[in-house]
Amino acid sequence: MTRRSVEEEVEALATMSPAQVRARWKQVTGAVVPKVSPSLLRLALAYELQAKAYGGLSRKTQQRLAQLAAAKTQTRDIKPGMRLVREWNGAVHVVDVDDSSTIHWNGRAWRSLSEVARAITGTRWSGPAFFGLKQKVAA
Template sequence: MSPATLDTKLAALAGASPAQLREQWLEVTRRPLPRVSPGLLRLALAWELQARVSGGLPRRVSQKLEQMAAAKTSTRDIQPGMRLVREWNGKVHVVTIAEDGAIHWNDRAWKSLSEVARTITGTRWSGPAFFGLKTKAGRAA
């Protein structure tokens, strides 16, 4: 869908009847109709249409929203300047987060905390959980 077509579809939502909105929801999403007001359905349709053009939310944002909705765990984001320290099998491991957000451990840059945790332990770990950034909801981090 081109940006011009998107603009036309978004403008048409303003004058659409509730029946037209419901029909368009089913056509666009192929998901069950949510039980919301026509105004909210109009906004949801607008988001769906725009997400198709722009690709939607980044994976990390979607994961964070799902985690918040489940309310079971909470994960602090890494910040430039952080030093994460973890003892594993009698050895202390220090990970630093550079100003550009790069993750450094053992004189090397890593793609993720999980990659570092996996290398340290030899098993699959959630990096945020391994370094204490992911906690059960209700606990202080």
């Protein structure tokens, strides 16, 4: 789908009847039509068309939105230059984040804090929780 055809499809939603919008929803998503107003369904359908053409939200953004919606925890992002220190079983572990946001621990680069936490503990941990970046929100 070209950029122009996506724009044309989104523009066409404004002139569709509610029945046409519902039918287009089923065609595009393959899902049951949500019980929302036609105007809201048009917005959702416009998003779906664009997400299919250009890609949807990143995994990180989806997780952040889910976390905000649940309002139970808050996770700070790692930033270049950050140094995280954690004591585990009597040993101090230092993780550095370089200018390209690469995570360094124990003399090598790691893809995520969770991988580092797993290497340190031998069990599956949330890296941000292990290093204190994920905290419960006060009620």
